[in-house]
Amino acid sequence: MLKFLIKGVFRDRHRYFFPLLIVSSGVLIMVFMLALINGYMDSFIRQNSGFETGHLKVVTRAYSELISQKPYDLGLLDIQSDLQRWKQAYPQLDWVERIHFGALLDVPDSQGQTREQGDVIGYGVDLLSSAKERQLMGLDKALAVGKFPAQASEILLSDKAFRRLRLNLGDPVTLIGSDVYGSLAFMRFTVVGTIKFGVEALDRGAVIADLADIRSMLDMEGGAGEILAFFKTGKYDPTAVKRVRDGFNRQFSDPEEEFSPLMLAMSDQNNMGYLMGMMRYLLGIFSLVFICIMGIVLWNSGLMNGIRRYGEFGVRLAVGESKRHIFWTLVLEAMVVGVAGSCIGIILGVLISWYFNIKGLDVSVFNRNSTLMTEDVVYTYVSLRTTLAGFIPGVLSTVLGAMLSGIAVFKRQTSQLFKELEA
């Protein structure tokens, strides 16, 4: 039966060409858009986790209550032995320690007197012992001028601040902040490079310094404001993240102790859970809208087909075929076209997405006024889920369109049949 129907569909160009064209182009668009959104979401997660949230983050309970203020004075002190235990307990994670701090950057003149001053946001990260942080924070790409710190007391400064403070590479500067006990803390640094992140808040005045220097400046030996953890696979898996977070907090966190460590998932921080939920919601809406639009278009196409095959249905009814049988053969034919069209759409969609997965798509024009931390070039990401998400609506919309137009079969009056055929 199926073989007969397939032959019937593909030997009649009018039956397959238009629906196939619509379904395949619709699925192509769907697969590409889903791959693009997935790529954008991946970029968003990668950028935000690398720079800010980690896949998971450990802070003290007191710190977590004021986390938006980055209160390093409530950070983790003398944490090295605990960190070793956590590393052993969770070998699937990579850990990095960071200190975020606010400071005043003071530029001296030749007499050692203040020439310029500016507020900066500081990041104390491990720059000297490994290249991990460079990769996580995207520093290689962000480096505008100069080089990376190669020894203690060397820093990177945001390019805008560097120009505003009329600095040259190699100039000495003094960072003035508060140490972990609230005393004024001073440390002399040399600016060896500048960075541009493309995010206004950071580009206005960010300082990246080695963690050991910042620990020394802020009197936080062996401590950190935050400890970020990343899955070694590099992929953010919400289920695994929640499992690790809950296990960690059960094992290592004491709700009664304000300086006890507390693990937060990425979705617990910076409204990320809401943003990721919104993106998933948008994907759902996108699929639904796609099915509706395609369904309507294919319904229309089915109706046109029904008019063209009006006579054929009449004859089939006359020779004794039931209306229900005709309806289901129409649905089956649509399914054949839907499957074929979706396969073509998926192949084309995957090919185009693959191209942009390698070359990337420049979306910097949309990021100009954005405060979200996203990359300027988005690399599409195709997965089995993406292809299925294109395939299923492709078939569904074709079947839905055929079912809607096929209702007309039930309205057909056999009593008028011969008159119609004579005419």
Next chain:
Amino acid sequence: MNKLAAIVLLALCLGLGAALPDASAILRAVDANLTSSSAKSSTRMVIHGKRSSRTVGSINWSQGSQKFFTEYTAPPREKGTKMLKVGSNLWIYSPGTDRTIQISGNMLKQSVMGSDLSYEDFMEETSLAEDYSSTVEGETVYDGRACWILNLTAKKPGKAYYKCKLYVDKTRSVILYELLYAKSGKLLKSVQYSDVARIGTRWYPRYILFKDELKDGRGTEYFVESIAFDISIPPGTFTKASLKK
């Protein structure tokens, strides 16, 4: 009968008014105890932080209410840090960086060594009578001493504390308790003074408990270990050059 009652009431009011002394006279007496032509003190500040307490030692020199010089002696991390105030300017010298930085603007609101005192507190002029208009609210017994309660309002804008309530020891003219308010009426800081001792011709508190009311914590204890008034101070002490010495 009504006339008699009115006369009695008037007499009572006048009598009560007569019992309250002039508030500026009390403030001048307080100023006389606190200020001197010059002074040198050795102090210890115990700062009770959220996690731990630490002790900061310092030696201080002052000349009038305009010049002030402090050298921190402990803990080791702070040793050698110096602070100089001349008029409305404040500088900090950090031996680690060999830099002298002027503290101004928002930085003045920063805490001194993590204590409940801010740099702004150091910038305050010490003459209460000159800076504040005052009224006597009444009297009370505080810490076992009979005290006047004074309400002070800043005469000039820009003061760190717009309003103050003072409990002043009636006989020794020393503040025993002080509440410092913002213009909005919000309580910013409370200060308790005790261990009042006779030093030369004046009464002086040797223990002060500062409490920043906007922060959690047990406050900062300030111990005056030794103090000498009207002494000769080496010339050049109150200059920027002395910071690097």
